[in-house]
Amino acid sequence: MKVFAAKGYHYATVEDIAAEAGAAKGSVHAYFESKLDVLLTLLLMFWKTINTMNAEKLAGEQDPLAALKAVFATFRELLLKSGDSLCWGRILQEGLPQLHTLKSRDLRNKQLAIARQQRRLVHTIDSIIRAGQQQGRICTTVRHDVLRQMLGGASQLLIYGLFMKSGTGIGYSAQDIQASFNQLIDAFAL
Numbered sequence: 001m002k003v004f005a006a007k008g009y010h011y012a013t014v015e016d017i018a019a020e021a022g023a024a025k026g027s028v029h030a031y032f033e034s035k036l037d038v039l040l041t042l043l044l045m046f047w048k049t050i051n052t053m054n055a056e057k058l059a060g061e062q063d064p065l066a067a068l069k070a071v072f073a074t075f076r077e078l079l080l081k082s083g084d085s086l087c088w089g090r091i092l093q094e095g096l097p098q099l100h101t102l103k104s105r106d107l108r109n110k111q112l113a114i115a116r117q118q119r120r121l122v123h124t125i126d127s128i129i130r131a132g133q134q135q136g137r138i139c140t141t142v143r144h145d146v147l148r149q150m151l152g153g154a155s156q157l158l159i160y161g162l163f164m165k166s167g168t169g170i171g172y173s174a175q176d177i178q179a180s181f182n183q184l185i186d187a188f189a190l
Contacts, residue, residue: 001042005087009039009094033104039094040110047117050074054124054172064132068185071125072155073178079159080174089159122148139188147188154184 003016014035032038057070079089094135102108125148132138142150158177 001087001091004042004088004094006041008090009035014038033106037107039091040096040107040114041047042091043096044110044114044117045090046078047114047121050078051117051120051124053078054121058124058128064128064137065185065189067128067153068125068132069182071121071128072151072181072185075155076159076174076177085152095141125151128170136190139190142188151181151185152155155181 003012003020004014006017010033014028015025017035018028021028028038032041032109053074054071057074058067061067061070079092081088096111096114099108099111124146129138129144129147133140133144138147158172158181161172161177178189
């Protein structure tokens with residue numbers, strides 16, 4: 001994680017990954033077929049963790065606004081877990097190769113599993129918004145999928161600002177993100 005975050009996928013090497021892990025290069029190859037396999041494994045772990053955390057947070061939650069806040073808080077919590085290094089955020093910015101260009105069945109399967117986990121998150125958010133709209137708790141003038149995109153985009157832009165913070169004087173913190181994002185969700189409340 002640290003190597004991809006620091007160097008980016010294209011400049012990271014299996015040697016760098018092995019050195020950071022305190023292992024021999026051959027040990028990395030014993031578990032992963034390539035550095036792309038390492039990256040896909042990390043990304044799959046990230047999306048599975050998001051969905052597992054959300055399932056735990058949402059168990060028994062009846063308030064759609066609280067549920068939306070919890071889902072987006074999970075994303076922020078995991079992205080900001082590594083503190084100032086923001087490893088997950090940097091890794092998520094990596095562009096993945098197109099599925100049809102992957103020659104390995106295992107790599108294609110991992111990329112498909114990532115897509116399934118991402119769709120699971122989208123389905124969770126859409127379900128919360130639709131339920132809130134049906135309960136008369138969330139405005140219906142904006143379609144659920146458009147509202148999801150608005151919230152997701154705002155979340156990404158706010159978190160991306162933390163990456164730019166160093167040297168640019170953006171001047172807001174993770175706490176500012178949470179407060180402003182909660183206010184944004186409340187703006188759609190009825």
